[in-house]
Amino acid sequence: MRTPQEYLASILNGIAPLAATSLDLAEANGCVLAEDVHAMWALPSFANSAMDGYAVIASDVADASVSHPVALQVIEDIPAGSWPLLEVTSGTAARIMTGAPLPVGADGVVRVEHTDGAMPVVLVHSPSGGHIRSIGEDVQPGEQVLNQGQVLSARTIALAAAVGRSTVLAHPNPRVAVISTGSELVEPGQPLAAGQISDVNGVMLEISLRELGALVIRSSIVDDHADALRQALDDAAQQADLIITTGGVSMGAHDTVKEVLSSLGTVTFERVAMQPGMPQGCGHIGSPPTPIVTLPGNPVSALVSFEAFVRPVIRRLQGREDSKFSSGEVIAGAAFSSPKDKLQFVRARFSSGSALTATPIGAQGSHILGGLAQAECLLVVPAEVELVSVGDTLAFIDLRRESR
Ligand code: AMP
Ligand code: MG
Numbered sequence: 001m002r003t004p005q006e007y008l009a010s011i012l013n014g015i016a017p018l019a020a021t022s023l024d025l026a027e028a029n030g031c032v033l034a035e036d037v038h039a040m041w042a043l044p045s046f047a048n049s050a051m052d053g054y055a056v057i058a059s060d061v062a063d064a065s066v067s068h069p070v071a072l073q074v075i076e077d078i079p080a081g082s083w084p085l086l087e088v089t090s091g092t093a094a095r096i097m098t099g100a101p102l103p104v105g106a107d108g109v110v111r112v113e114h115t116d117g118a119m120p121v122v123l124v125h126s127p128s129g130g131h132i133r134s135i136g137e138d139v140q141p142g143e144q145v146l147n148q149g150q151v152l153s154a155r156t157i158a159l160a161a162a163v164g165r166s167t168v169l170a171h172p173n174p175r176v177a178v179i180s181t182g183s184e185l186v187e188p189g190q191p192l193a194a195g196q197i198s199d200v201n202g203v204m205l206e207i208s209l210r211e212l213g214a215l216v217i218r219s220s221i222v223d224d225h226a227d228a229l230r231q232a233l234d235d236a237a238q239q240a241d242l243i244i245t246t247g248g249v250s251m252g253a254h255d256t257v258k259e260v261l262s263s264l265g266t267v268t269f270e271r272v273a274m275q276p277g278m279p280q281g282c283g284h285i286g287s288p289p290t291p292i293v294t295l296p297g298n299p300v301s302a303l304v305s306f307e308a309f310v311r312p313v314i315r316r317l318q319g320r321e322d323s324k325f326s327s328g329e330v331i332a333g334a335a336f337s338s339p340k341d342k343l344q345f346v347r348a349r350f351s352s353g354s355a356l357t358a359t360p361i362g363a364q365g366s367h368i369l370g371g372l373a374q375a376e377c378l379l380v381v382p383a384e385v386e387l388v389s390v391g392d393t394l395a396f397i398d399l400r401r402e403s404r
Contacts, residue, residue: 001273003383004308004343008325011282011309015291017319018174018241022167025160028152030213031170032319037146040164042136047102051131054093054115055106058128069116069123077119078103093122102132139163151320171319175217177236178205181247181257182297183223200299200369201246208306211401212314214242224254233260237286241317244310247297250279257294261285267292273383274343276301276366277308298366304345304378307397326380326395332388333359338381345397347375358396376400 002010020034049055056072064070072093076086084103088094093110094103102109108128116123139145145159146152152160152170160168178201185199186192199221206216217239222232229248236243248257249269258281261267267283278301281294293313295305308325315321333351338344347364351357358379362371380395381388388394 001271001341004272004274004325007270007272007280008309008312011293011313012316014282014284015313015316017171018317020169020171020319023170023172024167025157025165027172028157028168028170029154030318031152031173033146033148033150033152033156033168033170034319035169036144036148037160037163037165037168039139039141039143039145042141043139043162044133044135044137047135048099048133049096049102049109049131050098050133051109051111051129052097053095053109053111053113053131054122054124055088055096055103055109056093056124056128057088057090057106058108060090061108061110061124062127064110064124064126066125069125072122072124074119074122076103093124095119095122108132171317173213173215174241174314174317175239176209176214176242176244176314177217177240178202178209178219179229179232179236179243179245180219180221181224181229181245182221183225183254185221185223185247187221201295201297201302204299204303205244205246205295205306205310208303209244209310209314212311213318214314224248224256226256226260229256229260230264233264233285233292237290237292240290242313243285243290243292244306245292245294246302249281249294249296257281261292261294265289265292267294269294273341274304274308274345275339276345276364277305278342280305280309282309296366299369300347300366300372303372307378307399308345325397327377327398328396329393330358330377330379330396331356332379332390332392332394333357335387335389336360337387338385340386341383343383344379344381346379346381347371347377348379348396349374349376358394 061070075092076094078084078096078100080097080099088103088105109131110128114126180199180202186196188198202219206219222229248255265285269281271278272280279296295302346360348358348360378397
């Protein structure tokens with residue numbers, strides 16, 4: 001049996017980043033930039049006012065005070081988006097709004113609060129405080145403002161917009177098809193006939209994928225019939241950059257995923273030395289080949305396998321390199337035993353008051369959904385450890401949405 005780390009390395013071997021493409025700015029959030037972005041113009045691109053007030057010659061108002069205001073003739077009104085026509089000369093001013101271009105001749109702005117706000121003659125009560133944003137004080141024309149390899153965010157995309165871009169060259173987010181297999185499955189909310197259960201994995205994986213920025217293009221339930229599954233896989237392979245299935249990969253008589261995929265493409269199945277999530281499969285189907293990862297059906301196994309294998313695959317497709325599966329280290333808050341020769345993922349909660357200690361919760365069966373909902377993290381217990389003692393240091397995977 002291979003270790004999860006070995007298995008992950010072999011999956012990632014077959015996965016390359018999606019080819020970079022031109023993305024609209026609003027689509028590019030979270031994507032890896034595949035070019036250097038240079039400014040098409042300076043920021044600011046013209047000298048402008050940082051305040052609502054009056055553009056003046058600073059020396060005209062150097063001695064202005066409340067008791068000795070200086071009167072200036074207001075020659076023009078300059079709102080943002082207009083361009084001044086007149087030159088400010090000694091004894092004159094132009095009313096100016098924040099972001100409006102500074103008129104020729106002016107070398108300072110007096111805030112409106114330091115005047116009587118009047119037109120066509122304004123009384124100025126205080127010297128100019130400057131308040132001029134000068135050309136290029138932020139960014140020079142041609143300056144490299146974003147670097148290839150950077151993960152884009154609202155802030156960095158804002159800068160691309162400011163320097164003239166509407167698109168960027170970036171690795172797109174993968175389109176993923178999720179297929180829940182099992183003749184017992186019905187859509188959540190549907191009444192259950194005898195022997196049926198609600199499909200849990202479909203929505204769980206869809207949300208987990210979306211949290212990583214992936215685009216879930218279809219999520220379907222397919223019963224345990226080879227023809228139905230073959231059809232669903234064919235359709236998915238034509239549309240998706242990655243296919244994820246759940247169920248049907250263990251040792252049962254109706255494990256259709258294993259049956260169908262073993263004769264299709266390059267998919268192989270194996271038992272990985274981990275608990276939960278031992279039965280796994282991966283490979284490619286269709287032409288051009290679409291990667292597929294087949295997860296076990298038990299929801300806890302599916303989630304653990306998602307964290308261990310699918311998350312790194314998504315990151316690789318996105319052109320990101322963080323393919324490790326641990327979020328850091330925590331201290332065990334309780335003693336517990338762990339199976340020999342298997343890496344164990346233990347559902348746990350952080351102890352209150354400290355995010356550094358975590359304690360296993362309740363039953364760890366891979367069908368126990370109540371415990372999964374309560375879990376904040378997965379403790380990762382190495383294969384060789386059979387007994388964890390209070391105070392031991394363990395790697396963990398953070399499951400809390402807010403810390404991802
Ligand atoms: P399997 O791997 O198909 O043998 O499934 C293992 C267990 O997980 C069985 O109890 C299934 O009913 C359950 N299971 C499989 N797929 C799902 C799903 N999408 N949602 C909830 N439970 C599932
Ligand atoms: Mg099944």
